[in-house]
Amino acid sequence: MNNNDIFKKLRVALMLRDDQIEEILKLVDFRMSKGEIGNFFRSEDHPKFMECGDQVLRNFLNGLVIHLRGTKENPKNPMDVIAIHKKEAQPKEFKKPEGTAPKKEFKPGDFKKKPASKPNFKDKKPTKKIEIVEKVQYKNGKNKKD
Numbered sequence: 574m575n576n577n578d579i580f581k582k583l584r585v586a587l588m589l590r591d592d593q594i595e596e597i598l599k600l601v602d603f604r605m606s607k608g609e610i611g612n613f614f615r616s617e618d619h620p621k622f623m624e625c626g627d628q629v630l631r632n633f634l635n636g637l638v639i640h641l642r643g644t645k646e647n648p649k650n651p652m653d654v655i656a657i658h659k660k661e662a663q664p665k666e667f668k669k670p671e672g673t674a675p676k677k678e679f680k681p682g683d684f685k686k687k688p689a690s691k692p693n694f695k696d697k698k699p700t701k702k703i704e705i706v707e708k709v710q711y712k713n714g715k716n717k718k719d
Contacts (some may be wrong), residue, residue, distance in 0.1 A: 576624070576626065576627065576629070576630045576664035577613055577614075577624065577625045577710075580613055580625050580629075580630060581613075581614055581635070582634065583633075584614070587655065587658060588624075588658045588659060589658065591607040591610050591611055592607060593658075594610050594633065595607055595610060596640075597633060597637055597639075597640045598610075598632055598633060598636050599636075599638060600636040600639045600640065601630075601632050601636040603632040603633075605629070613625045613629075628683070638711065640654065641654050641655070
């Protein structure tokens with residue numbers, strides 16, 4: 574397991590977004606952009622993939638300790654911080670703007686089915702059927718000499 578895998582697993586387990594990871598790294602005075610952070614989470618065959626170095630992971634872990642536990646002067650409960658991350662990660666409810674008409678709900682019987690089009694056989698003239706066997710020429714792998 575390499576540093577990228579560890580970084581990915583921590584990100585998923587703690588439900589962190591790239592901007593939150595950027596803030597955690599700023600706690601230990603380590604500056605990285607969201608684009609650079611996103612490159613660590615790409616697949617290895619992607620052209621912009623970057624290996625996560627030991628220094629980046631070390632600074633992230635040190636910043637994560639400060640983020641979760643706080644400092645000596647201002648301690649935090651780690652479970653409260655994780656609960657906040659869970660709350661932020663949940664999808665927000667969509668509220669309709671005021672003054673919009675509600676959409677009509679359709680029932681299965683609301684739509685008319687189109688009648689299936691039937692081919693008209695009255696106009697066609699009957700044609701003589703040619704058997705398939707008459708079209709086939711057998712050579713048996715040899716060319717005939719004249």
